[in-house]
Amino acid sequence: MxxxxxxxxxxxxxxxxxxxxxxxxxxxxxxxxxxxxxxxxxxxxxxxxxxxxxxxxxxxxxxxxxxxxxxxxxxxxxxxxxxxxIHQEIALYKLSTPEFIKIGSAEALIRRFHAQILEINENCVVIQKTGHYAETQALFEELSELIGVLQFIRSGRVAITKSKIERLSDMLQERERKNSSL
The missing domain is CATH 3.30.70.260 (ACT domain)
Known part of the structure; x- marks a missing residue:
């Protein structure tokens, strides 16, 4: 681009x-x-x-x-x-439980990516990863290569500014000051 x-x-x-x-x-x-x-x-x-x-x-x-x-x-x-x-997104990965168990390094993989297991049953494992796009994508690629991903979803970005307060608060305070001085 x-x-x-x-x-x-x-x-x-x-x-x-x-x-x-x-x-x-x-x-x-x-x-x-x-x-x-x-x-x-x-x-x-x-x-x-x-x-x-x-x-x-x-x-x-x-x-x-x-x-x-x-x-x-x-x-x-x-x-x-x-x-x-400051921004993040969340990703969910659904994997086959039998395939997930076969990879001996599952715990190390989860720890390395700072992910967490949300659900585990006899059919599937659901993993959650919060981070930037590159991080959630890297976990997706590694899981796809290792065992295959049954389902994958990524949220939109959630973000806040690095400034002390929400920028809208400044604008609303200024508007209130102008209105009260009229």
Missing amino acids: EDKTLYTVTIFSENTVGLLSQVTSVFTRRQLNIETLSVSPSAIKGIHKFTITVYSNREDIVKVVRQIDKRVDVLKSYFNTDDEL
Whole structure:
């Protein structure tokens, strides 16, 4: 990807039906493919947080964030690069129990990848790994090579900024100051 950087776009909004469709259409119109998407309530009551990763150049991501900010139900959106964030994703791996038991180094593998076993029964073993994409992918590749993976799922990125408080809190405080001085 020439001149493309992985950006994390964070959008704060009310929990409104149809907003996800409106947001994704902004990326589609700019021909930007969303890599990951995660939506959850934020630390601020009544406010939801969208976390979207996308490869883009700076000029396009600035335009996308401006367009998203124009949506009525969007309080504020931001973009960050990886060095400005603390981020993780979670991955689940379903393996055959008989095959898993055959690898003598199963415990060492789990420890080396800082993973944990969530479920084990006579048919399958489910392993969980939290980390960055490269880490969850490395475990997937090793398990695939060793014994095969029956099922695999990876979450979208969850991220928080390295700053002391949520950026939306600063914006809401400033808005409150302006409103009270009127």
